[in-house]
Amino acid sequence: MRFTLKDYQADAVGDTLRELTSARDFYRSASRRVSSVALTATTGAGKTVMAAAVIEALFWGSDEFGIAPDPGAVVLWFSDDPALNQQTKHRLEQASDRLRNRLVTVEHPFRYQKLQAGNVYFLNTSKLSKNSLLVRGRGDSDVLPGFDSRADMMPFTFWDTLRNTIEDNNLTLYMVLDEAHRGMGKRPSEAPTIVKRLINGQSDVPPVPIVWGISATVRRFESAMREAEVQSNRVHLATVEVDPVRIQESGLLKDDIVLDFPAETGDFNTVLLRRGVRKVKALSNAWAQYACDQGEDTIKPLIVLQVPNKPSPTEVAAAIDVIREEWPELEADAFAHVFGEHTAQTFGPHSVPYISPERVQDASYVRVLLAKDAISTGWDCPRAEVMVSFRPAKDETHITQLLGRMIRTPLARRIEGNDLLNSVECILPKFNKATASLVLERIMGSEVAMGGGAGPRVLVAPHLMTPNQAVPDEAWELFQTLPAETLPRKHANPIKRLTALAHALAADRLLADAGKLAHERLHGVLNGLSAQYMKDLAKAVDDVLTVAGGTVRGHARHGLRQDESWTEAADDRAIQDAYRAGARTITPDIARTYVDHLAAGAEDEDAYRDANVRVAALALLPQTRPALDVEADRTVKEWLDRFRVAIKDLSESRQSLYAEITAMSTEPQLISMALPRNRQEETKRVVGDAEQLLERRPLHLLADEEGMFPVGKLNPDEIEVLDSEIARGNLLAWYRNPTGGRDSMSLAYQDRHGEWRTLRPDFLFFVDSESGVRANIVDPHGAWLPDALSKLRGMARFAEAYGDRFHRVESISRIDSKLRVLDLKLPAVRATVLAAIDADSAYRAASVEF
Numbered sequence: 001m002r003f004t005l006k007d008y009q010a011d012a013v014g015d016t017l018r019e020l021t022s023a024r025d026f027y028r029s030a031s032r033r034v035s036s037v038a039l040t041a042t043t044g045a046g047k048t049v050m051a052a053a054v055i056e057a058l059f060w061g062s063d064e065f066g067i068a069p070d071p072g073a074v075v076l077w078f079s080d081d082p083a084l085n086q087q088t089k090h091r092l093e094q095a096s097d098r099l100r101n102r103l104v105t106v107e108h109p110f111r112y113q114k115l116q117a118g119n120v121y122f123l124n125t126s127k128l129s130k131n132s133l134l135v136r137g138r139g140d141s142d143v144l145p146g147f148d149s150r151a152d153m154m155p156f157t158f159w160d161t162l163r164n165t166i167e168d169n170n171l172t173l174y175m176v177l178d179e180a181h182r183g184m185g186k187r188p189s190e191a192p193t194i195v196k197r198l199i200n201g202q203s204d205v206p207p208v209p210i211v212w213g214i215s216a217t218v219r220r221f222e223s224a225m226r227e228a229e230v231q232s233n234r235v236h237l238a239t240v241e242v243d244p245v246r247i248q249e250s251g252l253l254k255d256d257i258v259l260d261f262p263a264e265t266g267d268f269n270t271v272l273l274r275r276g277v278r279k280v281k282a283l284s285n286a287w288a289q290y291a292c293d294q295g296e297d298t299i300k301p302l303i304v305l306q307v308p309n310k311p312s313p314t315e316v317a318a319a320i321d322v323i324r325e326e327w328p329e330l331e332a333d334a335f336a337h338v339f340g341e342h343t344a345q346t347f348g349p350h351s352v353p354y355i356s357p358e359r360v361q362d363a364s365y366v367r368v369l370l371a372k373d374a375i376s377t378g379w380d381c382p383r384a385e386v387m388v389s390f391r392p393a394k395d396e397t398h399i400t401q402l403l404g405r406m407i408r409t410p411l412a413r414r415i416e417g418n419d420l421l422n423s424v425e426c427i428l429p430k431f432n433k434a435t436a437s438l439v440l441e442r443i444m445g446s447e448v449a450m451g452g453g454a455g456p457r458v459l460v461a462p463h464l465m466t467p468n469q470a471v472p473d474e475a476w477e478l479f480q481t482l483p484a485e486t487l488p489r490k491h492a493n494p495i496k497r498l499t500a501l502a503h504a505l506a507a508d509r510l511l512a513d514a515g516k517l518a519h520e521r522l523h524g525v526l527n528g529l530s531a532q533y534m535k536d537l538a539k540a541v542d543d544v545l546t547v548a549g550g551t552v553r554g555h556a557r558h559g560l561r562q563d564e565s566w567t568e569a570a571d572d573r574a575i576q577d578a579y580r581a582g583a584r585t586i587t588p589d590i591a592r593t594y595v596d597h598l599a600a601g602a603e604d605e606d607a608y609r610d611a612n613v614r615v616a617a618l619a620l621l622p623q624t625r626p627a628l629d630v631e632a633d634r635t636v637k638e639w640l641d642r643f644r645v646a647i648k649d650l651s652e653s654r655q656s657l658y659a660e661i662t663a664m665s666t667e668p669q670l671i672s673m674a675l676p677r678n679r680q681e682e683t684k685r686v687v688g689d690a691e692q693l694l695e696r697r698p699l700h701l702l703a704d705e706e707g708m709f710p711v712g713k714l715n716p717d718e719i720e721v722l723d724s725e726i727a728r729g730n731l732l733a734w735y736r737n738p739t740g741g742r743d744s745m746s747l748a749y750q751d752r753h754g755e756w757r758t759l760r761p762d763f764l765f766f767v768d769s770e771s772g773v774r775a776n777i778v779d780p781h782g783a784w785l786p787d788a789l790s791k792l793r794g795m796a797r798f799a800e801a802y803g804d805r806f807h808r809v810e811s812i813s814r815i816d817s818k819l820r821v822l823d824l825k826l827p828a829v830r831a832t833v834l835a836a837i838d839a840d841s842a843y844r845a846a847s848v849e850f
Contacts, residue, residue, distance in 0.1 A: 001056060003049055003095055003412075004500075007489045007663060008246035012039060013053045014065045014491035015240045020058065020212065023237055024070065024172050027209040035235045036211040038221040041242035042455075043404050044253045044380070047214050048088055051176065052095035058174065059118050060098065063584045064493045072171040074115045076162075076208075078195065079178040080125040087358050088178060089122055108133035110158055115165040115173070127158070128194045134158040162198075163205045175199070175208040179215055200233070207233065246487070248455055249740045249758060251414030251656075253407050256423035256680055257443060257458045261431040263691070269315075269390060270322055272429040276303055276388040277326040279425055280367075283385050286420055287410075294651040299383055299410045300364045306371050306389040306402055315390070316370070317348030323368055330367060336360070337370035345370075360384070373398040382408040388427045393435035399426065400442040407456065413656055416674035417743035420464060423680060424456075433686050436460070457739075462680040465702035465709060471733040474773040475766040476675065479701070479735075480648075482764075482775055483802045484673050485747045486663035488756045494632035495522070495587050497664040501636055504657055508650060510643050518635060519593045525631045526586075526594055526618055533621055540617035544578045545570050572609070579612040582619030586628060591615050633665070648672070659742060668748035668756075670802075676702055676735075676743040683710045697722060701735045709736070717780045717814055718762060724850065725765050725778070732773060735764040745777065749794020751787065759791050767807060774807035783813035788839035792822065796833045799824040812850055815843050819850035 005013060019037040026035050041047050056062070061069035079085055089103050099120065106123045115121055127134050135157045156164075165173050177195070201207035211234070213221040218239055247253060260275065262268040280303040291298035303323075307316060324330060336355040337345055344353045352370060360366060360381045369384065373395075384406045389399050406424045415421040428436060443458050467476075502514035511517070530537055546567045570578070583591035598611035618624050640647075640662060647658050655674070662669045679702045684691045694712025696704075703709050711719060714736075725731055737760050738744045749759050761779035779795065781788060792811055799809040803825045811822045820843050822829055829846045836842035 001049075001053055001096055004660070005049070005053060006046070006250040006252065007487065007660075008242055008250060009046055009050050009053070010064075011490040012041065012240055012242050013050050013057070015238075016050070016054050016212075017057050017062070017065050017067050019238045019240065020054070020174065020210065021067065023210045026235070026237070027172070033235055034207050034209050034211075034233065035237050036213065037237050038213040038215065038218070038239040039242075040213075040215050040218045040221060040239060042216055042244050042247060044408050045242055045247045046252060048091040049095045051214060052092050052099060055092075055120060056096055056098055059102075061584060063587045064496055065491060066584070068581075068584065070172055072117050072168075073174065074117050074165065074171055075120040075174050075176060076115065077120055077122045077176045077178060078124070078198065080195070082124045082126065084178065085122040085124055090358060092120070106134065106158065110134060110161065112161060113156060113164050114161060114168055114171065117171055123158075125194050128198065159202075159205050166206045166209060172210070173208060174210045174212055177211055177213045179220075244455065245758075249487070251741070252409060252412055253456060254409055254422050254424050255414065255456050255740060256419055256462075257403060257407070257456050258423055258425040258462060258680065259428065259436060259439060259458065259460050260425065261428040261433065261436045261460075263433065267429075269319070269429045272427050273305075273319055273322050273388050274326050276386050276425070276427045277323055279303075279427075280386040281327060283420070290415065290418075290421065294653055296651070296653060300367065301383050301385040301410075302360075302367045302369055302381070304369045304371055304381075304384050304387040304402065304406070306373075306387055306391055306399065308391055308395075309372050311347075311372075311390075313347045317350055319390070320347060320350045320352075320368075327367075331365060333365055334367040335370070336363070336366045336368075339370070339372055357381075371402060373401065380405045380408050382406075382410040382412075385410075385423070386425045386427070388429065390430065392430050393438060396435075396438040396442045399428070399439055403443065411653070413653070414741050416652060416656065416741055417676040417678070419678055419680040422741075423459075459680055459682055460686075461682070461684070463683045463704055463710075465679045465681055465700075465704060467677070468699070468701055468703035468707055468709075468733070470699060470703075470707050471701055471766075472773070475701070475733040478766060478773050478775055479764075480672060480675060481805075482673055482745065483670050483805055484742075484745055485668040485798065486659070486665070486671055487746075487748055487758050488666050488668055489664060490666070492664050492666045493587075494629040494636070494665075495590065497661060498522075498632040498636050499587075499589065500661050500664065501639060501658075504654075504661060505639065505643065508654060510646050511639065514639075518632075519590065521631055521635055522590050522628055523594050523597050525627050526624070529618060529621060529624055529627060530614070533623060536621055537617055540620040541613055543620065544575065544613050544616045547574055575609065575612055575616070578616035582616040585619040585625055586615070590628070591619075636661075644672075656742070671742070673745065674742040676738075678702065679738070681710050682713070685712060695719075697726065697734075699726070699731060699733050701733055711736075715780075717782075717812070717819065720819065721763065721778060721780050721812060721850070725763075725776075728767075730767045730769070731765060732768055733766040735766075737761055737764060747794055747798040749790055749797070751790050757787075757790075757794075759794050761795070769807055775805075776808040776810070777806055778808070778810050778812065780812040780819075783815065783839040783843050785839075788813070789833075789836060789842070792824075792833045792836075792839055792842060796824050796830040800827075800830060813839070813843055813847075815840070815847065820847035821850045822847050 016037065016039050023035045023037055026033055039047065039050065055075055057065055057067045058070050058073040061067055077085065077088065085105065089105065092103055093100050102119045104119055104121050106121050106127055126132065165171055199208055199211055215221040218241055221239065260272065262272065280301055283301045287299040287301060305319060320335065335352045337352045338355060338357045338360065339345060342354050344351050355363060355366060360369060361383060387402060387406060391398055403424065403426055409422065428439065431439070440458060498518050499515070502518040505511040505514040547570050548565065548567050579591070594615060595608060595611040598614060599607040602608070647655060659671055662671050683694055685694060694710040696708035697711050698707055700709030711722065714722065722734065725734065739760060744760050745764055746758050746760050748756050751757050761777045763778045765776040765778060767774055767776060781791060795809065795811055803809055809824045811824060812819055822833065822843060824830055824833070832846040833842045836845070
């Protein structure tokens with residue numbers, strides 16, 4: 001893979017591979033039952049990247065996910081849109097260099113009687129229509145028997161190819177149904193669509209063995225399979241659903257969607273277009289400054305001008321004039337369009353060339369993009385960060401769809417602590433306060449926001465908060481030292497984690513030959529196991545060097561049986577198979593370097609043969625992989641502690657990489673927080689036709705020009721807690737904890753199903769105590785909420801591990817109309833929480849009045 005998978009992507013890939021392996025075994029069993037598996041993830045999650053990782057593992061195996069290669073795997077990628085297939089093919093090429101020469105678009109003439117193992121074939125609905133040259137001549141009802149022929153005298157059609165592939169016992173056909181809700185038809189009473197016939201089979205073509213649906217929602221896939229009428233003969237094994245909270249926390253998606261619209265009635269196209277241009281220029285400067293500070297290539301954001309489907313040439317020409325006036329330094333080729341008309345368009349004196357949507361992201365010279373509605377399925381452009389829409393209020397759906405193409409972050413990661421560079425802005429000149437709510441409703445109910453508060457914040461005309469000059473330096477310094485926790489990974493691989501850390505340390509010149517040192521430590525573990533389990537290893541060597549079998553004999557007349565066992569010496573091919581299996585256990589890199597270690601200085605091939613046997617035998621010992629994992633984790637912890645300060649001096653992007661490496665564990669890992677640089681917050685709310693200023697409080701780490709922070713979105717309990725802390729008299733600063741990013745205090749907890757989740761307490765308070773500046777964690781959270789007990793237990797575990805780093809660690813809830821507090825630094829309170837049957841009983845047993 002060219003890309004490093006985000007933690008949620010790795011988990012989804014591992015779960016999908018497990019289900020596809022079960023589906024393959026299910027089909028190859030005596031029952032020959034066909035099945036389906038689904039992967040659902042919302043817009044921007046990177047479904048194609050996950051699919052690339054799954055396909056690589058099917059073709060070549062994966063030590064990370066413990067998957068052996070399927071030598072007969074062949075993938076048929078199906079959608080109802082040839083343009084979507086081409087975009088998917090392009091993305092797979094970007095994600096995986098191993099797949100680059102194995103991606104085949106099915107075109108006439110297709111001269112293969114069977115699909116070839118190890119390839120991905122792209123097919124769309126039109127290629128299987130009645131008049132398509134790929135299938136014409138097969139099953140035509142108006143052709144007399146004996147007079148049928150194949151198009152262009154081809155001896156077979158694609159349906160024949162499909163049948164031959166499915167019936168070949170050495171092949172396993174995986175059909176990917178891309179955006180699985182499409183192409184199914186709307187009512188079961190309709191004639192079967194092409195995709196239905198493909199899934200269910202027709203005449204002498206059997207049904208596809210394994211259908212792997214990839215879609216944006218579970219509902220879409222389940223509806224698609226229901227409409228395909230496959231429930232009676234196809235078993236649905238599992239739906240792998242990616243948690244939208246984890247998608248947002250990954251930093252792949254922008255945190256904020258900012259909406260701007262006029263506060264009064266009138267024609268404000270020109271005024272707000274100028275505002276949009278100033279916004280994109282400010283973002284250009286911010287990205288340039290960030291690139292300069294970090295020593296990276298700069299991002300060149302663009303502005304999208306969204307016009308009606310039949311734009312007025314005069315209106316568009318006027319808009320181009322305004323943009324050039326406001327942004328005179330634009331180059332001549334900075335404008336382009338993505339209209340359905342794939343030719344240059346003329347607007348007054350301006351000629352605007354066409355650019356294909358998938359090229360926009362890489363064509364950094366394009367700074368102004370003209371678009372109509374949602375552009376095209378599957379397209380996105382992360383560097384499109386401002387949109388000015390000239391569409392009327394009734395087109396809120398089209399506006400929302402286009403916003404969905406703009407929510408990916410340009411660097412595929414969050415810019416820590418910088419809301420400005422983690423946002424996308426939508427300016428609506430033709431909307432007013434009343435109609436703007438339509439867009440708000442669309443966004444909050446769409447896949448852009450992902451529902452349930454998991455998606456980006458939607459902000460209306462926010463104000464940018466910057467570091468508060470009234471906050472003492474001691475509070476800022478303490479902030480950077482506070483402990484926070486990562487979210488554990490389900491499919492973590494300690495050896496891969498160590499390798500990634502070694503590469504990073506070597507690349508940053510913090511530890512020369514880090515990779516060699518890491519391998520030497522793991523070689524030492526293998527040497528130790530060889531000495532400690534000498535007898536077990538000798539038996540394992542014998543198992544590798546011999547092939548055991550059995551013979552069954554029967555008497556034709558009397559039915560007598562005689563079972564015999566036998567052994568034969570393993571040949572070189574059998575030894576290599578055993579070595580490859582062992583290498584998957586201890587990872588191919590470690591196996592390879594350990595063979596070199598064992599055979600160092602040897603001049604004959606026997607030494608390498610013996611080394612391969614040793615590796616295969618060691619992999620058979622149940623103690624080997626756990627011992628390697630323990631040493632890998634120990635080395636990672638040692639090196640992260642040793643270079644902790646040096647890592648803090650690296651660029652923000654490199655620090656983010658080390659944070660990701662730290663998180664590659666099945667247990668919560670300690671990380672430090674990143675400093676917040678700015679935050680966008682709304683300062684007003686609309687009440688009827690009037691605007692009302694939100695309440696403000698002083699001493700927040702980030703504030704406006706007057707040193708104040710808006711608190712109008714806090715609930716009454718949070719306001720009461722905040723005001724009480726301010727009234728104590730020793731408060732130096734406070735921090736409203738954001739919902740994501742490394743500038744957020746995070747700790748891990750397990751929900752009632754045992755799944756790890758992230759808790760981000762509401763407040764951090766910095767106080768002047770007898771022992772100096774200290775930090776308090778205070779989290780007002782209703783005891784009646786379903787996740788309350790799980791979060792209390794997570795805070796209790798965190799307080800036991802890191803409580804000495806804080807002045808107070810407290811959870812607060814309103815019980816019988818009064819705020820009550822659990823002091824989680826007290827062992828007795830933690831014990832009560834851990835033993836409680838629900839959060840309410842814990843508060844009643846161990847809390848005190850706030």
